[in-house]
Amino acid sequence: MEEIYKKIETIRDVWNYNIWDYPYCQSEIKFDDEAKTNYFGDLMGYFQDTLDTLKSPITGERLFGTFSYHISLLQILYVQQDFIEELLRLFSTGYNKGDLKKDSNYSINREIRNELVGHPIRRDKTGKLISSTLFSYEAHQGKIEYLRYHQQNSFQFESVKHNVADVISRHEIFLNTWLDKIIEKLKLVVNKHKMELLKIKEKVDSIKFESLVSLLEQKYKPFLENTYLYNKESILKVYEKKDVHKRYRIVYDQFLKDLVSSLDEQIDSCDEVFTKHFKIYDGPEIRLKPIFYTGDDGKIHIDLPKRKKKLGRPKKDYNYPLQKLSDPHRRNYKDFNFFSNSILSQCKNKVVVSELNRMGEYLHDDVEYISSYRLVASILKD
Known part of the structure; x- marks a missing residue:
């Protein structure tokens, strides 16, 4: 399941950092008016939430809890299958629902869900009865079991059983298979993005x-x-x-x-x-010496790094007032006077004094204010 989480995160990252702001990447997928809404974010959020639900342990052995679990499980698989179909369409992979139906890991689980949850009473287009189903009291949390009466079996009673572990395993294989196909398409999109960026850099x-x-x-x-x-x-x-x-x-x-x-x-x-x-990090483990340790004398000692002695006068630090002067939310006369005077009280450099005065005159002009600020900062940081 962890691989699936990682693939979903990868798809989300490509959308956010390679597609959303770049029309030449958008042209490689079906980036229509619908895609410009937040529906992709909703889809991926719902996808992740329902994956979390699949991982949640189920407690209790009462039939009501068992039936509820089986219904929710099958419905989650069904929804996620639809999400995969939507992603295949959105990213213009060339695959569609017809291709999904050829995948047994899709079709078997889809049939179970449709038969037991979607259409327990099934009829054809003419209204003729195809089948009917109902839950079996022999079902338990690890096994989906239901009774079926199907026209192919002359509506004779039959018991249908599916191990939950098999259902989930098929679904995981299905998700991994089709997420890989989506990612293969996204690799082409990202490669185009990279090529465009390299062209910009060259120019x-x-x-x-x-x-x-x-x-x-x-x-x-x-x-x-x-x-x-x-x-x-x-x-x-x-x-x-x-x-x-x-x-x-x-x-x-x-x-x-x-x-x-x-x-x-x-x-x-x-x-x-x-x-x-x-990425898997398998390098040697770094063991740090503990701050608290017991010495040979049996006493607890505190091992703190030795402070280096600073020779000469302490270096003047202008970082704090510079940081505040660069903050657009602080760009008002009161804050400007306070933080500029903090610098002027320590620095008498003529250029700094002149540029700070100039900044005060151009508080509401970004170009002039920031240009003077950059010059002041370059002098004070040297």
Whole structure:
């Protein structure tokens, strides 16, 4: 069952990180208006919840509890079979319900559910009776047993028995088989994503900056949208001023570094998405010396790391006020004056003083405020 959980997590990750924000990946699947709703998240959440239910131990031996367990078990398998059919459609795998019916691990369990739970009284399209079923009092938690009267047997009584373990085993094989087929299709989608990212990376230093930003807007929009100050309008303003003052050059250079770093991370993610949930760590176990231990004298000792002696004056730490000055929720006159004065009380660097004053003048202008902030931060962190 753990393998199934991991495969579901893999499919969820590909959807979230490789498909949702990238139209060229969406074009490889059936990403229609329905897919743009939250129904995929609902489907996967329901799938996981019902898997958890399959793992839950059942207690009690009363017939009512046994019948309830068998009904819920068969209905869960039925729903999950439908989920697999939906995922095959959504990801444009080329498989459909007709292919599922050819899988005995699907069809046998489907027939049990339909016969006992879905249609205990079954009729054909003309209304003619096909079969009728009812639960057997001989059933127990480990065995599904019911009585059947079927036209193929001239409506003679027959007892049908299925071991629960066999039913669940068939279902696990079914899920693993078809989740693998879905993942094989997703590997093609992720590979396309990786190829597009590599093309973007190759062009970072080879095309005009305006063209690069337009390319990012088309192919790598999350980077522009989710990174502060890197939206198209702001970063183009920074680019226009990069030769006017050092503050803008710092932002521009950092943009390119962050872009390459983000691309590398996303490319690595494309390589890892199908393996990270399946990694097995079998390296040597690291044993750490306990903090509390009993010495030869029989007494309990505390082993704490020795503190290194700091020589000279303590280094000034501006991290806290810098962090607050970069927080957009703190960008008001009261907070700005408090945290900027905290820096000014320790630092008399003329550039820092000038840029902090400038930040106060541009509290509501992202480009100017953050550009000055980046220059201040670069000086104070050196």
